[in-house]
Every structure is written in C-alpha cells, then in structure tokens.
Amino acid sequence: MRCLVIGYGNPSRRDDGVGWFVIERLRDLRVWGVECVTAHQLEIEFADAVQRYDWVIFVDAAVDTQPGQVTVRELAPNVGLHAVTHFQTPEDVLGMCLAMHGRAPKGILISIGGADFDFGEGLTEVTQQAGEKVALALKNWLQYGKGQKSLIG
C-alpha cells in the first residue's frame, strides 16, 4: 500500500502553514511506509505524481471552520475540471490523474481551521494543537489502519 501525504499552504501566512507543520511532525514521529511532501499550492504536476500511490492524503488549513476544528472527508475525482493553471483543488488533482492515467488513488482531505492568516511565521496555539492531533491520528492510521478502517470519524 503506497501512500503520499501532501501538506500544503503558505507557511509565511501563519496558520496557513499547518499542513507543513503536520508533515514536519510526521517526519519527527518517524512514520514509516509513507512519503511526505510540502507545497505552497497544488500544481498540475501533482496530477502526474500521485498516480504512483494507492492513497493520497491532503492536509490544508481552512478559513471557513472554527479555529482548531478538524474535518476529514473522502474525495472523489473531479471530472468537471476547470482551467486554472496556478493551483488545483485536491479533487482536480485526482480528476486530472484519472484523465491522464486511467486511474486515480483514493483521496482524503484533512482540513484544519486556522485562527490567524496574517503575514508571519509560526502557528497559533489552537491550530498547532490541532495539527499535533492530526499528525498522531495520521501516524496511527498510516501504520495500523491504512486501507482497513476509515480515517473519518
């Protein structure tokens, strides 16, 4: 079971960098059997890169939920794609992968509510705590439950 975790956002906009924080924690926790990458945004190249994996987990900050609130949802490849080349949604990435390669990995989006998106580095306490919980939950799921039990709930 090949798994990729993509933490994306802008770490120079404080809580928007929580995806990067989760990746950093996964590396600290020495989670094995998974590849981790960070990105400022999802570019079209990911649509090609993810085809080598069975699972792709996207970790991003959310502006439309309570600070520290974590939501997890399964993703369906977007087949009604749009033409913006600067960034893609996770569903776009999976949809383009499906179109290019005839298959797409299973996808999960983990959104973590942020409190402060101003210029600057470092997370607010509430967002960092949520990021820490996500990293631990991901470790457990990646090492013990991957593909066998749901990450959701």
Added chain:
Amino acid sequence: MKNRSYGTININKMDKTILVNPVTRIEGHAKITVHLDDNQEVADARFHVVEFRGFEKFCEGRFFVEMPQITSRVCGICPVSHLLASVKACDMIVGGQVPRTAHMLRELMHMGQIIQSHALSFFHLSAPDLLLGYDASPAVRNIVGLIQEKPDVAVKGVRLRKIGQEIIKIVGGRKIHADFPVPGGVNKALASNERDQILAMLPEAMDHVKFALGLIEEYHRTHQEEVEYFGKFPSYYVGLVQSDGALELYDGKLRFVDPNGAVIHDQVPTNKYLDYIGEAVEPWSYMKFPFLLEKGYPDGMYRVGPLARLNLCERVSTPQANQMLQQWRGGKRIQESSFYYHWARLVEITYAIERAQQLLEDPEITSTDIVGSYTPVNEEGIGVIEAPRGTLIHHYWVDRNGRVKKVNLIVSTGHNNLAMNAGIKQIARKYVNTRDLKEGMLNRLEALIRCYDPCLSCATHAIGKMPIVVDVYDRAGKLIKRLERSSG
C-alpha cells in the same frame, strides 16, 4: 465552488464597438477594444492592461539587498527571472566579481526556468488551441480539455515542466521565490548527488521537447496559410547575444536588429540601455510602451522574446538547438509571423537542456567558491537577463548607504506592448466580422496575444488574476459590443 463562466456576447447594433473580456490563458487581466469606422470595418484595435501595482514606487527606501526578494514577488510564473535580473543589478552595486561557479549555478537555475516556463506556455496555454482547434468551446479548450482529449500529450507537458521546476528546486532550494542568489554570488553550493540527479532528468526532458517539436512542425505543415499570416508585421528585434552573436539567455550584451535582419547596434553594454530605449505611456493602459529612441514613437516598435532572440542571433551554441534553429528559419533571415513564437520556445527549451548539461559537466559546478563581496560601492546597478518572455531590465539607484532611491523595471511583456497592439489590429481586420460576431473571432484575438505569452502581472507589476475583455466601439466612441469572460 466558484461560479465559472466562459464569456458572453452582447451586441448593440446601434453602436460600433466590440469588447473582449477577459482574455484567457494569459498571466494577468487585460481587455481588447476594437474600433470601427463608418462602414463597420475595423479601424483600430488596442490591447489594454487595466491593473496597477507600482513596485517601482514602493521599493524606494528599501535596502538594496532586499530587492531580489521583493521584486521576485512581481510574478509567480517567472520569479527566477526577476530574482536573477535583480541580483545582477545588485552585483553591480557591490562592484565585485561573481565567482565562476556562482555564475554557472545562476545560469543553471535560469535554464530550469526557461524549461518550465516555455513548457507551461506551449503545453498548458497554447496546445489546447493547436490540438483542439480555435473553434472548440472555451469550456474544453484548455489544459484540462487537453488532458481529457489527448492525455499522452498532457502527460509529456506536465513532466517537462516538472523537470524545469525540479532543476530550480534542486539548485535554489525551492521552486518559487528561492533566496538562493545573493549580491555577489549564491548562498548554496551544488552537491555532487544533486548534480547527478539533474543530469539523470535531462534525457527525458529532451524526449518530451522533441515530441512537442513534432506537433508544432506538423501544425505548420497543415496550417501554412494561417501560420504565415498570424500576427505577421515588420518590427525591430532586441535581445542579448554572446560575444560572437550566438543566442544568450543569462548574460551577454544587447543587439538591435532591423526588420530585415540587419544588425543596427551590436555588443551594446546592458548599462547603456537608456541610450537606446524610451518608454511612452497611453491613457488607456497601465502598461508602458517601450520603443527605440532613434526611431521614435511608435515607429520604433520592437519585439523581444523567443521569436526575437532567434531572429537576431547568428547561431545557437549547442548542436541540437542550432540544427533546430536552421529548421525554424526555413531559409529565411527573419520570421515575422508571431505564430513562430511557439516553435521558437521549443528551440530554446532544447538549448536550455543542452546548456544545463554543459554546465553540469563542468568540474567547477560543485565548487564551494560561490560568493564574493557584499559592500555597496556603486550608487547604480543594472541587471539584464533574457527571461522566457524576453529581455528583462532591473535598474536601481541607491544612496551611499545602499538605500534604494529609484527603480526602473522594463519587463519582457512591456517591450512587446506595441507589437501586441499591432498584431491584434491585423488579426481583427482579418477575422472580425462585425455583422456576425462569433466566439472564434475572440479566440483568435486571444491566440495572437498568447503567442507572446504575456505576463501582465510583470508588465504592470500588477496582481495576477486578470482575464480579458474585447470591446468594439463605433467611430463616435460608443460601445456596441462586448465579449467577456471571467477567469473562474
């Protein structure tokens, strides 16, 4: 989920004006206006850039070493070009020699930028027109439509661009806004395993660009009339060349060529650019209109970028790209049609791949002698580079403490402003039927602009979210039609 629309056509037959808005698949927002005469024929057409950021102004007062990081934020597509032009201007301010290895590493990073930017332009932005057709619905005539219709082509485009980005990332530490070049050198040496990693990617990159060359050559064979007509007009050409007149993208001196290909000025030091280039302004666009001073405005219209570079150089210093240059020229001294920009980009990608290999095979590429002096000694610095879209000039004036007093940026898209206006006028006259306006007309106007791969964020130093409008006006200046799109 955002609402997305792909444009509307509203006709008011009492008036005589067309507006196309937005122009899509370009970097930035713009609009095109078409002006009609009393007989409903096209009298004029204008390419307007409608946003403004003012980097030149707000950089005043900053310390000069901050300029590479500030000005690279002008653009998310070509930050490497701004970074390198800026740091070259700073090199002049610190007055020291850049170590040879640092020079090579910067050039290597630039080759990555050429590969990724030209791949983006060809595969992501222009290939949908070429492979899906100008009259295909704008809802599918884009990279996503290309992925769905021709996934094999799309995969090659995605991978070629990725290789360019990986080169930038490996050399500079990150793909976008790397802080790698510094005044007097660079701050990171290249490890031998990193060198080997890049070398291993280059054969695949060459395969993809040759595939793309096959596509464009086939298009030229099967659309000869369109290709030879599309945005064809005489102009001057400006760009950097090596000391023997060969194509140069990172350094070199300026060459000016007339519409027939005759060299009118050669080996002009880049710090003399103000003796040759002036900038006009028009009330209807935030983008300035550079022109050749000796020819006046607007007669001094010139072009920069891939088409200009291949028109003005004597040869290409790498073997495969030089062979492709001869094919591109087809026995002519000058290719005037703007359509040749697409093919020229592929020749330049080939050069970038071959040049990257040469740099990586130099034993000094992994040296750690990578940075020189940091003290400001001159009160003026000028950095010039051939960015993917053309000649990019950064010019800073600083006080004796290194505080920036004044900034002048002339970017690639700005140089081409007069030429893009000339091009859309020609295309409007050919394709605009004011009695029966159709989407295909808009597509061709956009496609002309897209030949130049303009980056309007760079050109106005403006925020990069702008699509385009085409307006048609009657002789009295009354709007009679608007074609409009949102970027989604």
